[in-house]
Amino acid sequence: MLKISFSWDDGAVEDFKIAELSAKYSIPGMFFIPEKNPERVVINAKQIAELHQSGFEVGAHTQSHVYLTTIPPENVYTELKNGQIYLENITGQAIKHFCLPGGFYNKAILSQAHSMFASVRTADTGNIKYSGKNPALIKPTFHFYDRGVKSLLFNSLKHSPLLFQFVLKHRNKNYFEILKSFIDYLATQNADYQIMIWGHSWEIDQVGLWPKLEAFFSFLHQTYPENLVTYDEFVRKT
Ligand SMILES: [Zn+2]
Known part of the structure; x- marks a missing residue:
């Protein structure tokens, strides 16, 4: 079965608008939240608890949103662990999923993160299938931001021949039309494809x-309600 899931990074205050729209259209959502971020304000512990209590998933995004490839390797563990403990104290639950700040990683960072989390999400787009490995490496399908058709072509060429061919054929459509029609296309295929859509609420706000x-959301709610899954279900072996 085709699985569609959403994850939102950074814990900006606009995450509440995502939450509001998600609730309106019964769309599950994962929010990856650091404790702090030098680039922008992060919602506080009380707000994170509120988001979690209204039924959304919460995942780790390090303690200080530092790009992990820029710090000494011996500091990576502390960044990951403190970010995880912070959210576990707020939610009272195990924090199993992690997302890399800025999408930056190397082999050592991945293996550290995989030793602490059931899944690690990157920002590499253009993927449509996971092997169901545990721990999982989640490379998303689409960024919910108009990166242009060229970027879709470039990224799918690296990760998914099926998506590449589809984008090539539909390159006269706009970015979001391609996103929708690709979901329509995958839904007709008798295979376990997975579509992870990620984004930033602050970015959505910035560019309107x-x-x-x-x-x-309305399109997915009307057409594919049974394909929308939580992050946890998405990561779980099909
Ligand atoms: Zn981030």
Whole structure:
């Protein structure tokens, strides 16, 4: 079965708008939240608890949103562990999923993260299938942000021939039309494809993508309600 899931990075205050729209259209959502971020304000512990209590998933995004490839390797563990403990104290639950700040990683960082989390999400886009490995490496399918059709072509060429061919054929459509029609296409295929859509609420706000996001949620809610899964279900072996 085709699985579709969403994850949102950084814990910006606009995450509440994502949560509101998600609730309106019954779309599950994972929020990857650091404790702090030098680049922007992060919601506080009380707000994180609120998000979690309203039924959304919460995942680790390090303690201080530092790009892990830029710090001494011996500091990576502390960044990961402190970020995890922070959220576990707030939610009272095990924090099993992790997302790499800025999408930066190397082999050593991945193996450290995999020793602490059931899954690690990157920002490499263009993937449509996971092997169901444990721990999982989640490379998403689409960024919910208009990166242009060229970027779709470039990324799918690296990760998924099926998506590459599809984008090539539909390159006259716009970014979000391709996203929708590709989901329509995969839904007709009798295979366990997985679509992970990730984004930043602050970015959606910055470029005025809220109407696009609402239209997309509405489309999924009407057409593919049974394909929308939580992050935890998405990561679980099909
Ligand atoms: Zn981030």
